[in-house]
Amino acid sequence: MIEVQGLTKHYGPTRSLQDVTFSVAEGEVLGFLGPNGAGKSTTMKILVGLARATSGTARIGGFDVQTENSRMRSILGYLPESAPLYGDMTVDGFLRFMAGLRGLGHRDAKREAERTTAAVNLQKERTRLLRNLSKGTRQRAAIAQALLGDPKVLILDEPTVGLDPAQINDVRELIRGMRGRRTVILSTHILSEVELTCSRVAIINAGRVIASGTRDELIGAQSTSLFVAVRGEGAKLSAAVAEVLGVTVEVKPQDGLVTARVRPCPSEADRARLARALVAADLSLVELRAEHASLEDVFLSAIGNRREDTAA
């Protein structure tokens, strides 16, 4: 549904995006993850047709975002980062106005305004002026605006900024509920948001996509490890590990214990054999733990690698 190929964007001598490539299949929710200033908003702006790439192409629903922009906009719902609204309009008036601009007739616009206010739980505030509402409530009205006309593709730039924890949970539930029904790109720098709502992740840093895939794929690509802590001699620990797993490990003293970390994490059967070998070697086994990388580890590792590359 969304195909981005080799997007590069220069602002004068500054290269904001470099060869950004990713795709989003129909019904997928892609988390576009990156630190502040990584190039997320620039990519979003190019996708919605508010900026032009220096080179590369982007297609949404088969429409080129630059040359077939007006047709592309008919299937797009967009929430900009600043979540703009007309403060002098009521929630209902604003949604009906925006629905009309999306080409909906009077009745359809009224129906869509009702449906989207219900979707973001704003029914009680429908007749209130937007400028008199809290930031979180205005943010929800802005999200409702993006849902008008049931667009096939949704691009949400930092949708939970300014919301309280309960509202954040509601919005995440809403986005999660779109999986399989709409194609969504969710731009954020909040890791938990991606973990809870997205079916796939693309990590961008310094204008480049440095990792992409499902959460499990990304975490799987990151090496897992086995942590072992015993009370006893370090030499016995390393000998047992070498005998059972056939690898050499570095043994470290830690809080009166002797510890070692084995990468990658061996199978469950090997772990059981290792436990028996340690006990047989007259070591007191204190801890034997398989450690799995989190998305945060993947993210920090990817950014760290990139920073090291850049520095080199």
Place this chain on the structure above:
Amino acid sequence: MTTFLSQTRLVFFREFRALLATPLYYVLTGIFFLLTSMIYLVMLLEFVRGDAGSTVNVTESVVRPMFHGVHFFLMVQIPLLTMRVFAEDRSSGMLDLLQTTPARDWALVMGKFLGTLAGILLYIALTALFPLLTAAMGTVEWPVIIGSLAALVLGSAAYIAVGIFFSAVTEAQVVAAVLSYVALFVIFFASYFADGFQSVAMKQAVDHFAVMEHISSILSGNIAAMNVVYFIALGSIFLFLTARLLESRRWSN
């Protein structure tokens, strides 16, 4: 086409309501009405005293000078009303949102233009009260008055188009107003700059470009096609430039 008209209508009502919700609109309306009343009263008193001469009628002596004053007030006030039209949307990010809907840029431009023009038409309608008042006291030349009102509408529409263009140029409303004043000043007094040209053809061309020549002519009752075409062309050029400017945001960012 139907969708375009429907989107233009939506933006028109939104803009008109936004204008009426702006306190500045009422402040300017008050000042406008006060100044127009003062001019009218001064001219009327002069006419009653007979200072205006015996050969001219009340339309020539009172109503027409008042319309010249009204035209000046409109030129001063319109940039203050148009400065927010696009600049506010640009700074709030609303313009980004509007431009990602299927609405065409022309629908946004025309809707905002017509919405602002509707607000100014209320101003001009206020000035029609004075000829009505005069008619109650004596005979007025209605064709001349209607022509003058039409001239004010035409001139205002052109000045609004100029103001809206500069409002789309910048996010800063004050800068938009200042640029509009400079542009209107140059267009109004272009004939003064014409003297600087050696070529007669160039002088004539610049003379034709000047608002002053056309508005003086049209407010004097000379509703020639040339004058009408001039204001329509001036407004159309700036509306076209505004639409192009909005479109350029898509490829220049």
